[in-house]
Amino acid sequence: MGDKQPNEQLTAWFVRSGWSKGELARQVNRRARQIGAAHISTDTSRVRRWLDGEQPREPIPKILSELFSxxxxxxxxxxxxxxxxxxxxxxxxxxxxxxxxxxxxxxxSDYSRSDLMLNRRGFLGTSLALAAGSALIEPMQRWLAPTPSGQSANGIVSAARGETATGRLSEPELDLLESTVVMFRQWDAQNGGGLRRKAVVGQLHEVTDLLQESYPAATTKRLFQTTAQLAHLAGWMSYDIGMHPSAQKYYVLALHAAKEAGDRSFGALILTDMCRQMIHLNRPGDALELIHLAQYGSRDTATPQQQALMYAMEGRAYANLGDVAKCHRATRHAEDAFDEMGKGDEKHDWLKFFSEAELNAENAHSLRDLCYHTGRSQVYALQAKEPMERAVELFSQDENHRRSYALNLIGMASVHLLQQEPEQAAASAQEAVDIAVKMRSERVNSRLRKTVEAAHREFGSVSQIADLCERVDQSLPEHVQPKAV
Incomplete structure (x- = not known):
């Protein structure tokens, strides 16, 4: 055997992190315990061997990926x-x-059961990895492929193929099940993804049990639609609390269920939220591919409201790619599509969240993101200010979407920082902290921490910023990666 070559890539990330070998070892051990891999015990000499070229055993490569991410x-x-x-x-x-x-x-069924049992078994944390690039995009493109000849889109249950229905679910019970999904969605918007996620996963598992019985075709379709919505909501809540691989898994399974239901509009919503996740993870190229797939797949079914949402997310992707012209074009299309909405367009409960406030929020964040990716901070910060202020104003009047209010207060703070207005930034961020401490949303907390860190780097001597930093340190403890429960 030849001598091992030093791992220059790992060394480069390690040096950039600012961690010592001992600190990295401690973090690996802590993360291993969180995912149920208590047998892992790493020390400084082991870290040194990794840097020297030794290949660590599973699940350490995934743990290192998560830590550096x-x-x-x-x-x-x-x-x-x-x-x-x-x-x-x-x-x-x-x-x-x-x-x-x-x-x-x-x-x-298997995944939701494993999710619910993870506290005892530690399964998902060691087996699940986040997909990106072609490994993600190519499988998602198959969403558009026709169902094989001789199979109905939702024909897995015998009654859907003309046999006797034996399922125990009555229509009133199905109505109640659908209304429960609406209730879960409302709880999430008000309180963040951490409070009701287990309940959603549990309900999803129950619905998959129901799908193993036989029903008339119309009932089967509604059950698959409900399954898709519950899986999507489990993914959304997982994303909100920082469980990205689990979120992606639920999104993918939700897309499969939406295909079985023949619901292209909801499938497009799932892809839109997968796009949002990729933007969050700084993968704007993947985000753009996903939103284009959503737009193409729903070209015959999307209402103006949904078209506006997809254009807004397309704008976010282009902004993070630094493509000014295409970003502006997408945000303009979003506004035009939203203006075409009629009173009857809000026919889907899962789309009601996309309001005038959300439109302004997404477009404002696109303009704000252009500041970071073009180097023209003053120009685009000025353009972002008005729609961000409008989003904050509208969300302040909406008790049902407190998380969105907090996120846009943070967005407003970031715009003030770009405009060299630290006192105003601190005021907006303080309001966001008021909301954050009352909910469980790692997405809100991490954005607050990141914005406050930026404020401290540039304006640490300003008393309002110093007070803000102290409050965030005390009120929002640093994120500990949750188990995939």
Whole structure:
């Protein structure tokens, strides 16, 4: 055997992190305990051997990827660390899944059960990895492929193929189940994803049990629609509390269920939120591919309201790519589509969140993001200020979307910082802290911490910023990666 070569890629990320070898070892051990891998015990000499070229055993490559991703606020794949990607420990833990009804139900049942049992078994934390690039985009493109000849889009249940229905679910019970999804969605918007996630996952698992019985075709379709909405909501809540691989898994399974229901509009919403997640993880190229896939797949079904949402997210992707002209074009299309909405357009409960406030918020964040990716901070900060102020004003009057209010107060603070207005930035951020301490949303907390860190770097001597930093340190403890529960 030849001598090992130093791992220059891992060394580069390690040096940039500012961590010592001992600190990295402690973080690896802590994360390992969180995911149930208590057998892992790392020390400084082991870290030194990794830097010298030793390949760590699973699940350490995934843990290192998560730690560096958290440190830098963007996805750092295992391969970028010069390590070998660890193969999933269980079938179906990736995103390239069979597009069949039977498999969709089985995977949803298995995954939701494992999710609920993780406190005892530690399964998901060691087996699940975030997909990106072609590994993500190519499987998602199959959402558009026609159902194989002889199979109905929702024909996995015998009654949908003309046999006798034996399912125990009555229509009033199905109505109640659908209303429960609406209630879960409202709780999430008010309180953040951390408070009701287990309840949503539990309800999802119950629905997959129901799908293994036989019903008339119309009932089967509604059950798959409900399944898709619950899986999407589980993904959204996972994203909100920082569980990105789990969020992506639920999104993918939700897309499969939406295909079984023949619901292209809801499938497009799922892809839109996958786009949002990729923007959050600093993968704007993937985000753009996903939103274009959503737009193409729903071209015959999307209402003006949904078109406006997709254009707004397209603008976010282009802004993070630094493409000024295409960003402006997308935000303009979003405004035009929103103006075309009629009173009857809000026919989907899952789309009601996209209001005038959300439109202004998304477009304002696109303009704000252009500041970071073009170097013309004053120009685009000035353009972002008016729609951000309008979003904050509208959300301040909306008791049902407190998380969105907090996120846009943070956005307003970031705009004030770009305009060299630290006192105003501190005031907006303080209001956001008032909301953050009353909910469980790591997305809100992490954005607050990141904005406050930026304020401290540039305006640490300003008394209002100093007070803000102290309050955030005391009120919002640093994120500990939750178990995938």
């Amino acid at each position: 958290d440190r830098f606020g963007s996805l750092v794949p295992v391969e970028d660390l010069g390590l070998k990607a660890v193969a999933p420990l269980a079938p179906g833990s990736g995103v390239d899944l069979p597009w069949s009804g039977e498999q969709t139900v089985k995977l949803l």
